[in-house]
Amino acid sequence: MAWNAARFDRWTSLGAPMGAALLCVAAVLGGCSKSESPSSGSTAASDTSASGAALANAAPAASGGESGGGSGGMKKIGFSVSTLNNAFFVGLKLGVEKGSKTEGFELVQTNANGDAQQQVNDAINLLSQGVSALVLNPIDSKAIIPAVQKANQMGVPVFTLDRGADGGKVTSFVASDxxxxxxxxxxxxxxxxxxxxxxxxxxxxxxxxxxxxxxxxxxxxxxxxxxxxxxxxxxxxxxxxxxxxxxxxxxxxxxxxxxxxxxxxxxxxxxxxxxxxxxxxxxxxxxxxxxxxxxxxxxxxxxxxxxxxxxxxxxxxxxxQNPIQMAAKSLSFISDYVAKKPVPENYAWPTLLIDKSNIDSDEVKKYGLWSLQVSQ
Structure with missing residues (x-):
């Protein structure tokens, strides 16, 4: 799903109806730090929670075929972040970890360290590990296309976070407008x-x-x-x-x-x-x-x-923006997807202008100063 600015009127905003019905992935498709090893994975949450147990018994993803996890349900989630040399992306990572824990997913994650080709390699490696969904924060919207298409061919749904992809089938894109x-x-x-x-x-x-x-x-x-x-x-x-x-x-x-x-x-x-x-x-x-x-x-x-x-x-x-909450929202959509609930193609997390006049206001506190939760 290429990102197209002409589609902004179809974005789902916070508090708005979810809109379109769930898009299914077919069995075959034709088609702004702490370092991590680019290809190394780490487990951030297990599937031992009640929701994880439910997922273990869930029906295969809506493609009608076997999910990428090979166990008939969504359990292991792969996440590729573009870099951790920027606090915003550290916030995304934190949000994905929190969302995975809340939803009862096992999380395997990689850091591409700003290298677009490494990110493609990392994503394909995640797919080879039998992930049931792939969450991508692309470095380059065009360079990431082969990874998205590979996931499509394997029947693994792709969720993009903060940055989109210019090709392949993406189930849901969560970002600010x-x-x-x-x-x-x-x-x-x-x-x-x-x-x-x-x-x-x-x-x-x-x-x-x-x-x-x-x-x-x-x-x-x-x-x-x-x-x-x-x-x-x-x-x-x-x-x-x-x-x-x-x-x-x-x-x-x-x-x-x-x-x-x-x-x-x-x-x-x-x-x-x-x-x-x-x-x-x-x-x-x-x-x-x-x-x-x-x-x-x-x-x-x-x-x-x-x-x-x-x-x-x-x-x-x-x-x-609020990358922590935005990323956690993306993980909740994966739960909705496996439960065969509607998932928006594009979901806009709201932004808030902050200046000296409102920086200490209740409005800003309610929105969340995400950067205070992130340490590099």
């Missing part, structure tokens, strides 16, 4: 420019995420489409930050040398923004809150560094 997230960043900048100048105008820098990921592409689409509605706001530079602090630091350093007047920066994630903030500091262009020459910075994800930077006046806002 990243197009909407990018648009939220643009709208925030527009409002700040209105406050600064009396009308929406100014110079903006767009630090794009990791090219090749659906999250980066969708956030860029949302941001670019929204900011384009305001012709007096000029995007003076668009450069890949790669969801990476060092790459974003270097990119922003070069941009600052070329453009003496910059009003705001949109970072596709908080690693991008932290890198940008360091470059602004290094260039001697940091201005305090309220100063009309301040370079405003907004990012995404809600990392601990971003929250600290907001408190310290270095960053203005972040559009927070």
């Amino acid at each position: 990243n197009v909407a997230l990018g648009a939220t960043g643009a709208k925030w900048i527009v409002e700040q420019m209105k406050t600064r100048y009396g009308s929406p105008k100014g110079n903006v820098v767009d630090l794009i995420g990791l090219v090749g990921t659906t999250a980066a592409a969708d956030r860029e689409k949302g941001f670019s489409d929204e900011i384009a509605k305001y012709p007096d706001i000029k995007v003076v530079a668009r450069q890949e930050g790669g969801f990476d602090q060092e790459k974003s630091l270097n990119a922003m350093t070069n941009i600052l040398q070329k453009f003496p007047q910059i009003d705001a920066v949109f970072g596709a994630n908080d690693d991008n923004t932290v890198g940008a903030e360091k470059a602004i500091d290094n260039a001697g262009r940091y201005k305090p809150l309220g100063d009309k020459e301040r370079i405003l910075v907004i990012g995404a994800d809600g990392t601990a560094q971003a929250l600290s930077a907001i408190r310290n006046g270095k960053q203005d806002a972040t559009i927070s």
Whole structure:
């Protein structure tokens, strides 16, 4: 199932009806750290709970054939995470582990360490271990296609998490609505420019995420489409930050040398923004809150560094996700799938804009500061 921005109107949002009926996997289909060994697996939960016992006796997956586990029911779940060098993905890992424990699944997991080919190899290795479902957090939406197709051929359902796949059959994709997230960043900048100048105008820098990921592409689409509605706001530079602090630091350093007047920066994630903030500091262009020459910075994800930077006046806002709860939701859909309940093709976890005005509010506490639960 390729991710397509035109399908956003079909996303299931938190609290909305589940929508479409369960999609079945046919027996044959034609078709933003702690290190782990890329191909090593670890067991995070056993199937000794009541739900695990129920799964052991469950009917085969909806394909009508034998499930990938070979025991007639969903028990062993394979999970491939793209990297653990970013706190967000550590949060995803934690959420998958918690979800597996709650649902009574045995979990076998691998860390691809940012290597797309290694991730394909890891996923195929997980399939060879007889997993009953495969959860993927793809490094690259195109590179992961062979692994998805292999799972399809074996009758093993695929669930993608945070990032999608551009080919093969995916049963359910759980992520934030990243197009909407990018648009939220643009709208925030527009409002700040209105406050600064009396009308929406100014110079903006767009630090794009990791090219090749659906999250980066969708956030860029949302941001670019929204900011384009305001012709007096000029995007003076668009450069890949790669969801990476060092790459974003270097990119922003070069941009600052070329453009003496910059009003705001949109970072596709908080690693991008932290890198940008360091470059602004290094260039001697940091201005305090309220100063009309301040370079405003907004990012995404809600990392601990971003929250600290907001408190310290270095960053203005972040559009927070909650990878722990998002990942646990994906595991609950696997339980629904084996129970032959409806599972949404696309499920959007809500985001929340956090700035200095609401960072300590009950609303933010209720949403959850996930990064406080993650240690690297």
